[in-house]
Amino acid sequence: xxxxxxxxxxxxxxxxxxxxxxxxxxxxxxxxxxxxxxxxxxxxxxxxxxxxxxxxxxxxxxxxxxxxxxxxxxxxxxxxxxxxxxxxxxxxxxxxxxxxxxxxxxxxxxxxxxxxxxxxxxxxxxxxxxxxxxxxxxxxxxxxxxxxxxxxxxxxxxxxxxxxxxxxxxxxxxxxxxxxxxxxxxxxxxxxxxxxxxxxxxxxxxxxxxxxxxxxxxxxxxxxxxxxxxxxxxxxxxxxxxxxxxxxxxxxxxxxxxxxxxxxxxxxxx
Amino acid sequence: xxxxxxxxxxxxxxxxxxxxxxxxxxxxxxxxxxxxxxxxxxxxxxxxxxxxxxxxxxxxxxxxxxxxxxxxxxxxxxxxxxxxxxxxxxxxxxxxxxxxxxxxxxxxxxxxxxxxxxxxxxxxxxxxxxxxxxxxxxxxxxxxxxxxxxxxxxxxxxxxxxxxxxxxxxxxxxxxxxxxxxxxxxxxxxxxxxxxxxxxxxxxxxxxxxxxxxxxxxxxxxxxxxxxxxxxxxxxxxxxxxxxxxxxxxxxxxxxxxxxx
Numbered sequence: 001x002x003x004x005x006x007x008x009x010x011x012x013x014x015x016x017x018x019x020x021x022x023x024x025x026x027x028x029x030x031x032x033x034x035x036x037x038x039x040x041x042x043x044x045x046x047x048x049x050x051x052x053x054x055x056x057x058x059x060x061x062x063x064x065x066x067x068x069x070x071x072x073x074x075x076x077x078x079x080x081x082x083x084x085x086x087x088x089x090x091x092x093x094x095x096x097x098x099x100x101x102x103x104x105x106x107x108x109x110x111x112x113x114x115x116x117x118x119x120x121x122x123x124x125x126x127x128x129x130x131x132x133x134x135x136x137x138x139x140x141x142x143x144x145x146x147x148x149x150x151x152x153x154x155x156x157x158x159x160x161x162x163x164x165x166x167x168x169x170x171x172x173x174x175x176x177x178x179x180x181x182x183x184x185x186x187x188x189x190x191x192x193x194x195x196x197x198x199x200x201x202x203x204x205x206x207x208x209x210x211x212x213x214x215x216x217x218x219x220x221x222x223x224x225x226x227x228x229x230x231x232x233x234x235x236x237x238x239x240x241x242x243x244x245x246x247x248x249x250x251x252x253x254x255x256x257x258x259x260x261x262x263x264x265x266x267x268x269x270x
Numbered sequence: 271x272x273x274x275x276x277x278x279x280x281x282x283x284x285x286x287x288x289x290x291x292x293x294x295x296x297x298x299x300x301x302x303x304x305x306x307x308x309x310x311x312x313x314x315x316x317x318x319x320x321x322x323x324x325x326x327x328x329x330x331x332x333x334x335x336x337x338x339x340x341x342x343x344x345x346x347x348x349x350x351x352x353x354x355x356x357x358x359x360x361x362x363x364x365x366x367x368x369x370x371x372x373x374x375x376x377x378x379x380x381x382x383x384x385x386x387x388x389x390x391x392x393x394x395x396x397x398x399x400x401x402x403x404x405x406x407x408x409x410x411x412x413x414x415x416x417x418x419x420x421x422x423x424x425x426x427x428x429x430x431x432x433x434x435x436x437x438x439x440x441x442x443x444x445x446x447x448x449x450x451x452x453x454x455x456x457x458x459x460x461x462x463x464x465x466x467x468x469x470x471x472x473x474x475x476x477x478x479x480x481x482x483x484x485x486x487x488x489x490x491x492x493x494x495x496x497x498x499x500x501x502x503x504x505x506x507x508x509x510x511x512x513x514x515x516x517x518x519x520x521x522x523x524x525x526x527x528x529x530x531x
Contacts, residue, residue: 054402082404085403091395093400096391097388110411
């Protein structure tokens with residue numbers, strides 16, 4: 001490790017019931033920049049995220065935060081850690097019974113003694129940052145998918161976190177909205193110098209924003225490095241993921257249908 | 271044979287884990303009362319939802335329960351020439367038994383099911399995870415206000431049920447069947463003692479605790495055991511919670527009655 005790691009994952013294993021889903025995961029999250037964890041659906045990237053934010057605490061291995069194991073944090077220490085982080089969930093996870101403004105105000109109301117007028121102004125600042133100034137009074141159900149994610153991001157930023165965790169920012173969004181959200185994440189890194197960890201399966205999005213990439217497959221890390229290093233990887237599974245082929249040997253997926261149709265035709269002819 | 275023993279053991283361990291988790295949930299719910307955030311506004315909101323919005327349905331149920339008691343009681347007592355005891359019969363049945371039980375069942379059906387659905391949807395939509403990640407205790411924020419509001423609402427709704435029910439019995443007994451109003455009201459006054467009222471209050475508090483405990487627990491753990499956070503889990507949790515709460519209320523009714531009688 002050349003640069004200092006804010007969070008260090010050391011030999012993490014994880015289980016869902018009795019099924020192992022993560023195998024000996026090791027990587028560090030540097031104290032600046034964007035780390036992207038990517039891989040196909042079901043490869044375990046969201047499980048890693050849940051470990052990193054303290055929602056899943058079982059399984060052998062350690063996650064070191066400031067040199068101390070997150071799994072052994074007391075409740076008070078965990079509360080302290082969580083005040084340092086912001087999390088954008090895949091669905092946005094906005095409270096449906098509150099307006100967007102009220103959603104953003106929740107952590108401020110609970111953790112600060114600020115007057116309600118001040119909290120309102122702070123919520124407006126976050127809304128403005130995310131381009132949602134006019135939508136503060138809207139209910140989450142009145143927003144589009146992209147706006148819900150931006151509102152979720154505004155709430156995640158409400159307490160000015162040191163580290164931001166983002167789960168699948170572009171999933172379910174059209175390419176233009178997804179690119180807009182990626183630009184927003186880059187702006188947050190550049191403007192606020194924030195440490196950001198993004199979990200995604202979208203290749204374009206991952207390469208657009210990543211300073212460091214971690215490629216996962218079936219609960220294991222296949223490759224880790226800069227986007228250039230990942231692009232140059234000779235690992236068959238990494239190449240398959242990058243080239244979006246269905247076979248590690250590099251078969252062109254566009255020929256899939258014609259192969260099936262061809263074989264069926266041959267079968268019927270014979 | 272060994273397979274049967276294994277199955278029985280697994281079932282026992284599963285139930286033990288369920289009870290342990292429910293016990294811990296109860297402790298966290300109580301602890302949440304003392305933890306931030308402040309609960310005044312959220313408790314008032316819950317009182318409005320659980321109490322005020324149940325006012326009509328409780329009144330309606332109470333009126334018809336009292337009327338049925340008046341009707342049945344009159345013809346039963348008439349066989350023994352004791353129609354004058356109708357007021358006592360209606361009042362004691364309602365205050366000791368039917369008021370607390372039916373109020374609790376109605377509140378479970380109306381507010382308890384809504385609690386499960388609300389918390390269950392929050393679970394499957396990652397909103398409870400979001401609360402935890404914002405360093406907000408979900409028990410203190412979501413569960414404890416509902417618990418406090420139910421403790422306030424259920425005894426009051428039970429008292430309201432009793433009054434409306436006695437009035438319903440009066441309408442049928444006095445206005446329709448010709449029992450003397452003085453006999454009816456003096457029967458109520460003479461037969462009901464503090465112990466009866468106390469029993470009703472204790473029961474309604476026990477039922478409130480049971481209802482909130484079971485309904486919020488089922489909502490909070492929606493889909494967790496199955497590892498499946500789909501909408502069907504919310505409907506299943508809601509059904510389970512209402513059935514379990516209702517059965518528990520009836521069982522608790524027997525326990526409290528046998529202790530306090």
